[in-house]
Amino acid sequence: MHAGETSPTHDGYASTLLARIGNVMQNLDISEQSRLKDDILSTGRLFLMGSGRSGLIGRMFAMRIMHLGIEVYVVGETNTPRITNDDLLIAISGSGNTPAVVSSARKARSAGARVVALTIDTQRNTNALEEWTDYSIRMERRHNPQERWAYALTAPEKPISVLPMGSLFELSALLFLETLICTIIMEEQIPEDEMRYRHTILE
Secondary structure (H helix, E strand, O other), X not given: OOOOOOOOOHHHHHHHHHXXXXXXXXXXXXHHHHHHHHHHHHOOOEEEEEOHHHHHHHHHHHHHHHXXXXXXXXXXXXOOOOOOOOOEEEEEOOOOOOHHHHHHHHHHHHOXXXXXXXXXXXXXXXXXXXXXXXXXXXXXXXXXXXXXXXXXXXXXXXXXXXXXXXXXXXXXXXHHHXXXXXXXXXXXXXXXXXXXXXXXXXX
8 A cells, every 4th residue: 555545444445446346247148148048048068168267257157057957067066068150158257368268169159059248348459268259248447556546536437447466357247147147037937946956956
């Protein structure tokens, strides 16, 4: 922290994080969200791919998708079958250049499957993942990390990201996918008891 600056409170951080992620969500393309929902509901099988923290988010989403009664696989697990032209791959990569994710997207497209990317709307021209996708859900990028030092002076209506590295993308992607689950539950009228019945008992 720079000299003369005061440390924000925990509540202050929490409020700013929520506002910043909310700002990302508000700027998403609604039509693309609806398109992804329809693609998930019409797919033969759903595949999730991501590395690191993005991979953990994909696993969380896969679990809820299973609870909805949709056949789903996480790429890299031993029970993941061959992807086909009836299937859909959701590839999660903030940079759009994670080698394993790009490779999976390329192979999926080569097999005739549909591929959707969750990525960052960067100002760079190098997003190798999008070369192999049908379309992308683009999250707003993080602003300059130095803005964290100006936290106390930031106007609430223009929240900055006090989150380090890829956290803003990862948390925004998680919230986006959870919102997608909620939308499917409500539109398809899926009872929670039905979801709970599908939950594993081998714990």
